[in-house]
Structure formats: structure tokens, C-alpha cells
Amino acid sequence: xxxxxxxxxxxxxxxxxxxxxxxxxxxxxxxxxxxxxxxxxxxxxxxxxxxxxxxxxxxxxxxxxxxxxxxxxxxxxxxxxxxxxxxxxxxxxxxxxxxxxxxxxxxxxxxxxxxxxxxxxxxxxxxxxxxxxxxxxxxxxxxxxxxxxxxxxxxxxxxxxxxxxxxxxxxxxxxxxxxxxxxxxxxxxxxxxxxxxxxxxxxxxxxxxxxxxxxxxxxxxxxxxxxxxxxxxxxxxxxxxxxxxxxxxxxxxxxxxxxxxxxxxxxxxxxxxxxxxxxxxxxxxxxxxxxxxxxxxxxxxxxxxxxxxxxxxxxxxxxxxxxxxxxxxxxxxxxxxxxxxxxxxxxxxxxxxxxxxxxxxxxxxxxxxxxxx
Numbered sequence: 001x002x003x004x005x006x007x008x009x010x011x012x013x014x015x016x017x018x019x020x021x022x023x024x025x026x027x028x029x030x031x032x033x034x035x036x037x038x039x040x041x042x043x044x045x046x047x048x049x050x051x052x053x054x055x056x057x058x059x060x061x062x063x064x065x066x067x068x069x070x071x072x073x074x075x076x077x078x079x080x081x082x083x084x085x086x087x088x089x090x091x092x093x094x095x096x097x098x099x100x101x102x103x104x105x106x107x108x109x110x111x112x113x114x115x116x117x118x119x120x121x122x123x124x125x126x127x128x129x130x131x132x133x134x135x136x137x138x139x140x141x142x143x144x145x146x147x148x149x150x151x152x153x154x155x156x157x158x159x160x161x162x163x164x165x166x167x168x169x170x171x172x173x174x175x176x177x178x179x180x181x182x183x184x185x186x187x188x189x190x191x192x193x194x195x196x197x198x199x200x201x202x203x204x205x206x207x208x209x210x211x212x213x214x215x216x217x218x219x220x221x222x223x224x225x226x227x228x229x230x231x232x233x234x235x236x237x238x239x240x241x242x243x244x245x246x247x248x249x250x251x252x253x254x255x256x257x258x259x260x261x262x263x264x265x266x267x268x269x270x271x272x273x274x275x276x277x278x279x280x281x282x283x284x285x286x287x288x289x290x291x292x293x294x295x296x297x298x299x300x301x302x303x304x305x306x307x308x309x310x311x312x313x314x315x316x317x318x319x320x321x322x323x324x325x326x327x328x329x330x331x332x333x334x335x336x337x338x339x340x341x342x343x344x345x346x347x348x349x350x351x352x353x354x355x356x357x358x359x360x361x362x363x364x365x366x367x368x369x370x371x372x373x
Contacts, residue, residue, distance in 0.1 A: 046073040049098035055080060057105035070095050071103055083108050085135065087125030110161035112151060113138065116168055121159050129164045143169035143184040170217035174199065177225065178275070189214055190221055199223065206274075227273045230284075237263035237292045247314045247324050249300030256297050263292030301325045 048069030055062050057080055068074040072092040075082060082088065085108035090101075106125035111132055113120040124132040129148040133140060140146060145167040154160045169184040176199055187193035191211040194201055201207060204226040215221070239260040249255075268285035271278060302310065303325060310324070317324035 046070050048096050051096045052100040054102040085123040112159045112163045115166040141184050173220045176223035224274050229271050231269050231271045233267045239292045240294045242294045244298045245301045246298050250302050251300050253300040254297050258296040260293040260295035264290040
């Protein structure tokens with residue numbers, strides 16, 4: 001009941017204001033010419049079948065039988081001048097076919113249109129705010145909010161009549177499924193916007209900014225589609241290398257006995273994709289499907305020029321599990337040979353063999369030289 005009363009009062013105020021505005025339009029404050037140019041009575045008349053035309057204009061109703069082809073011609077024949085912003089119903093280009101028709105002409109009255117930071121002082125014969133905006137080619141989206149009221153402070157607004165206030169909805173961009181979509185919305189958070197626009201976010205999916213983030217005009221939102229997959233890979237196992245010492249082959253000589261072969265293993269990964277791209281891989285299982293076989297290399301350990309005792313050293317080493325080469329080095333040291341035998345160091349700028357070959361050429365330690373003196 002209260003809503004009906006308020007609506008009635010609003011319509012009454014609009015009607016009263018239009019009457020006041022129409023009256024004031026004859027004064028210097030708002031000249032009648034400002035409301036738009038009048039249609040010339042000398043315009044071309046489109047003829048048609050004789051039609052009974054009832055015209056409601058300026059508080060008067062007249063009915064005539066006119067041979068007019070459209071509404072514009074009927075008004076012209078009736079000497080009714082039309083202003084630029086007057087509201088004509090039906091439209092001026094409506095065809096007449098002989099059937100009786102009623103034409104309403106609502107004279108334009110002052111209107112103030114406030115669109116964000118701009119204001120337009122204009123006129124219109126329409127009452128509905130959206131019709132007024134369409135008449136002035138002012139586009140609005142379904143998310144924009146249009147309020148209308150009567151100007152009560154004529155001095156403050158420096159205008160009178162109806163005031164239309166446009167509140168533009170904030171604009172946001174959403175990147176989802178490889179597409180960027182622009183939305184207008186009054187939603188407060190990312191989640192509210194996505195719910196409103198029916199953009200589904202899966203349990204694993206992510207958004208940037210987060211769902212509970214507050215959004216404002218110009219916010220860009222990215223919906224990151226997250227998927228998981230189990231992937232198996234076969235990778236090679238590099239063959240190891242093993243050596244077999246041969247005391248009968250001179251040190252430094254090597255021979256491949258068995259090339260061996262690489263093995264294979266199967267690795268199972270959990271792969272996480274974000275928007276179709278790999279974001280992470282986690283190894284969850286690994287098993288050998290083919291064992292690798294070692295490469296076997298025979299290498300010599302026999303010192304160069306070991307003398308007649310080498311075979312004896314080899315036999316002793318094999319019997320007691322001792323490296324004959326190491327035994328040879330010990331013998332060289334203990335018999336007064338080079339005290340660094342086997343280390344391959346430099347002495348007086350000359351490099352001697354690792355295993356003493358020409359023992360007589362190797363300098364003895366000073367303490368041994370002093371003993372001999």
C-alpha cells in the first residue's frame with residue numbers, strides 16, 4: 001500500500017513539474033526555442049487512405065479525418081508543430097492504413113542528466129528515465145543504476161524539472177579458459193563476481209587475486225584451471241665401470257673386456273597442470289625394469305722396469321692378498337731408494353716415475369746421504 005502511495009505521489013509530482021516547466025518555458029529563463037527546433041508546416045506530406053486521427057496535444061483533444069500516409073504527415077496536416085525533444089506516440093514514421101488512430105504529443109520539459117562527472121541540461125517529453133536517455137543517445141548497460149527525482153533546489157542546480165542520476169557499474173576483466181571477458185558488476189569480491197557471472201571454479205582451481213579479495217573498477221581477475229595427471233616415463237640407467245688389475249701388464253695400459261649395457265627404469269610422476277602448462281612434477285614411484293651391466297676394463301699395474309723380483313712380488317701378493325705394486329714401493333723405500341716412491345712428486349724440477357725404475361738416478365734423503373758420508 002505504501003509503495004503504491006509513493007508511486008502515485010511521484011507521478012503526480014512529475015506531472016505537476018511538467019506543467020510548471022511548460023509554463024516557465026514561455027519566459028526568458030528557459031526560452032521555448034531551447035527545447036528544440038519546430039517542424040516546418042511546409043514539409044512534404046505523405047498521402048494515404050482517409051483515416052480518423054485523434055490528436056492529444058497541449059491539453060486539447062481533436063479528431064479529424066485526414067488523408068495522411070504516416071503520423072508525421074497527420075500532425076503536419078493538423079498544423080501541430082513538433083519540437084526536437086517532444087515525445088510522439090506512436091512514432092512519427094508509423095504508417096496509417098485507414099484504421100482509426102490516436103496520436104499523443106507530450107511537450108518537452110527541462111531535464112537534468114547527471115552521468116558520473118558530467119551533467120547535461122536538456123529537455124524531453126518522456127517521463128521514463130530510460131526513454132529519455134535513449135532519446136539523447138546515452139547508452140547504459142543493464143548493470144548501471146539509473147535514479148530519477150525532482151529537482152527541489154532550483155537555485156542550487158540552476159535548473160528545474162526531473163533529475164536523472166546515472167551510476168556506472170564498475171568494470172572488471174576476467175581471464176578464464178584462454179579468453180578475456182569484460183564484465184560490469186556491483187559485486188564486492190572476486191567470488192561474488194564469478195558466482196554472478198556463472199563462472200565455475202573447481203575444487204583444485206585457483207584465482208588471482210584470491211576469492212575473498214575485494215574488487216574495484218579496473219580489477220583484472222585470472223581463473224587458473226588446475227588439473228592433475230599421473231605420467232610414467234622410461235629413463236636410462238647409466239652403466240657403471242669396474243676395473244680388473246692385471247699385474248702382468250705395464251701400468252697405464254687399459255683394455256676393455258666387456259662393454260656392458262645401460263639399464264632402464266620406470267618412473268611414475270604426479271604432474272600438476274595450470275591452464276594447460278606443467279606447473280610441477282613429483283616422483284611417486286620408481287622401479288627397475290632392466291638391470292644395467294657394468295663395463296669391465298682391465299688395467300695394468302706393473303711398474304716400468306721392475307727388475308727380476310717382480311714375478312716373486314706378484315706371487316707373494318696373490319698369496320697374502322697384498323698389492324704387488326704397493327710392495328714394490330715399500331721395497332724401494334726400505335732399500336734406500338727414493339723416499340717418495342709412488343707419489344709422483346717433483347724433485348729438483350725433474351719428475352720421476354711413480355714406481356722407481358732407475359733407482360740409481362733418484363736422489364736419496366739428506367739423512368741417508370749423511371750416513372753414507
